[in-house]
Amino acid sequence: MSVTTLSSTGLAHRQPSWLVRLFDYKPFLIVMCLAPAIGLLSVFLTYPLGLGIWLAFTDTTIGRRGIFVGIENFQYLLTDPLWWNAVFYSVVYTGIATFGKFALGFWLALLLNNHFPFKSILRAIILLPWIVPTVLSALAFWWIYDPQFSIISYLLVDVLHWRSSNIDFLGSPWPARFSLIAANIWRGIPFVAISLLAGLQTISPSLYEAAMLDGASAWQRFRYITFPMMMPILAIVMTFSIIFTFTDFQLVYAITRGGPVNSTHLLATLAFQRGIAGGELGEGAAIAVSMIPFLVFATLFSYFGLARRKWQQGEAND
Amino acid sequence: MTDTIAQPTADAKAAPDTMAWDSGLRRLMMIYLPLGCFVLILLFPFYWMTITSFKPNAELMNYRDHNPFWISSPTLAHIKHLLFNTAYPRWLWTTMTVAIGSTTLSLIASTLAAYAIERLRFRGSPYVGLGIYLAYLVPPSILFIPLATVVVQFGLFDSPLALILVYPTFLVPFCTWLLIGYFKSIPYELEECALVDGATRLQILRRITLPLAVPGLISAGIFSFTLSWNEFIYALAFIQSGANKTVPVAILTELVTGDVYQWGALMAGSLLGSLPVAIFYSLFVDYYVSSLTGAVKE
Numbered sequence: 001m002s003v004t005t006l007s008s009t010g011l012a013h014r015q016p017s018w019l020v021r022l023f024d025y026k027p028f029l030i031v032m033c034l035a036p037a038i039g040l041l042s043v044f045l046t047y048p049l050g051l052g053i054w055l056a057f058t059d060t061t062i063g064r065r066g067i068f069v070g071i072e073n074f075q076y077l078l079t080d081p082l083w084w085n086a087v088f089y090s091v092v093y094t095g096i097a098t099f100g101k102f103a104l105g106f107w108l109a110l111l112l113n114n115h116f117p118f119k120s121i122l123r124a125i126i127l128l129p130w131i132v133p134t135v136l137s138a139l140a141f142w143w144i145y146d147p148q149f150s151i152i153s154y155l156l157v158d159v160l161h162w163r164s165s166n167i168d169f170l171g172s173p174w175p176a177r178f179s180l181i182a183a184n185i186w187r188g189i190p191f192v193a194i195s196l197l198a199g200l201q202t203i204s205p206s207l208y209e210a211a212m213l214d215g216a217s218a219w220q221r222f223r224y225i226t227f228p229m230m231m232p233i234l235a236i237v238m239t240f241s242i243i244f245t246f247t248d249f250q251l252v253y254a255i256t257r258g259g260p261v262n263s264t265h266l267l268a269t270l271a272f273q274r275g276i277a278g279g280e281l282g283e284g285a286a287i288a289v290s291m292i293p294f295l296v297f298a299t300l301f302s303y304f305g306l307a308r309r310k311w312q313q314g315e316a317n318d
Numbered sequence: 319m320t321d322t323i324a325q326p327t328a329d330a331k332a333a334p335d336t337m338a339w340d341s342g343l344r345r346l347m348m349i350y351l352p353l354g355c356f357v358l359i360l361l362f363p364f365y366w367m368t369i370t371s372f373k374p375n376a377e378l379m380n381y382r383d384h385n386p387f388w389i390s391s392p393t394l395a396h397i398k399h400l401l402f403n404t405a406y407p408r409w410l411w412t413t414m415t416v417a418i419g420s421t422t423l424s425l426i427a428s429t430l431a432a433y434a435i436e437r438l439r440f441r442g443s444p445y446v447g448l449g450i451y452l453a454y455l456v457p458p459s460i461l462f463i464p465l466a467t468v469v470v471q472f473g474l475f476d477s478p479l480a481l482i483l484v485y486p487t488f489l490v491p492f493c494t495w496l497l498i499g500y501f502k503s504i505p506y507e508l509e510e511c512a513l514v515d516g517a518t519r520l521q522i523l524r525r526i527t528l529p530l531a532v533p534g535l536i537s538a539g540i541f542s543f544t545l546s547w548n549e550f551i552y553a554l555a556f557i558q559s560g561a562n563k564t565v566p567v568a569i570l571t572e573l574v575t576g577d578v579y580q581w582g583a584l585m586a587g588s589l590l591g592s593l594p595v596a597i598f599y600s601l602f603v604d605y606y607v608s609s610l611t612g613a614v615k616e
Contacts, residue, residue, distance in 0.1 A: 041453050045453055122353075127606065133592060140367040272462070275466075
């Protein structure tokens, strides 16, 4: 009896403030907790996204409010060879770089999945290209691709004598395109490898033991166990990779700025050149908006294409 | 079968040796050699960056007399030029302020959001979580043009404050996602016990959930710091005056001048700009790897 009175006085003591009670009222607390995140995201993400789509249908320039011009911007883009060029290179860039990143990254993940000394240090070192600011490593690549003092040219010409002249990495369209793709693959490998390594480590060794008892070869073990088991994680990592490769900006802007003769413009760099540097906000926004269909398509394709097995079999096998 | 029986015993003894040697060589060729190539290629640009920033200009432009892979007379001239003749210290300071400010802001916002979504459980909380997750899939390249007009409307153009407010758009989704995962791993019973003992929700968050989620908070924090340190496109679009630029933008726009590139200074700038994140990274490697892999697995 004495205990209950004591605790009730204790409660009365602890609950006088209406503020404390308000903060313990669940709906209020939920609103308060979500407010900062939702507020930030709606002001600086949802609103600009909508505004961007609106801008794409206006002829806004820097310093002048535009008027609604319908699909004029998009009609103009369809006749603009530079836009088609950027679309073409964005698709090529994304396609080749994603393929390279995943082929090499998967290979690296499989290598790292073996047992050897200093594994954790090696894993830490491998992530470095992904940690360091992209623009700064892009500058290193710019220097490596220098027409006169490229270290790759030096190796091929003066050390190995495989070529007689320096490689002109960034001076003509196709070499420049592939140089950028190589730099993008270099930067993307660590992320893919470490993510896939995490997936590899969740595969139960008993599956491999069972397969080995049944006489499966190394290739069969990879094809029928590793690969299907990795599908869900592969789908997620690939979706991310495609989205962020297709909308890449930094690497191209840092190394070539779209040149030579606008051959390496991605849609993002073209949008920047027209929208911010050129001041044609409406047109830049239209270029940025024209990325959205590609992104939606790529996301749906990679997600449902790769995760197909999973939803065909139902959700039980997670 | 009959063959093996017929073999003399000496051969049988030699067999394991050759097999061990064979698998050792095989292991070398199949694992260590490719792994070595990967490490070499992944690290070479950093080696090249480092070595360039300590080379005197004469050596930099002369491969005939000097081995380009080594420095014969290292110099600190490039770094000295950077620190005393340019606004580099100022850029570093701006970058640091922006990174710390936006990290703090997004950590607070995402901790509260993750707690509300995962622990306060209300109708529609999975949808709020999904919405925040989808926000992560909106790339900055689509947003920077309209965001530039928003920033101008708010009168924040050319101010680092704009970056502090805008960076959370890509930090909050990631951190919330990460922290939901961490909160999930904390047993719900602990909170129930505290509720039974009469603790308020905020007390539970402060005294029980947050202390248990410290590893998650550290992961989210260092990740946000790195991401905001590395951010480029917003900083390029929203900042105009040389003094307010962040390191990645400033190196590209202020140090690249004219037709003759000062590679020594450029590489020294890149090196110095990479060092803070690299040091930060080396201190918290395990958190990085766990947050990266944890986020992907979620």
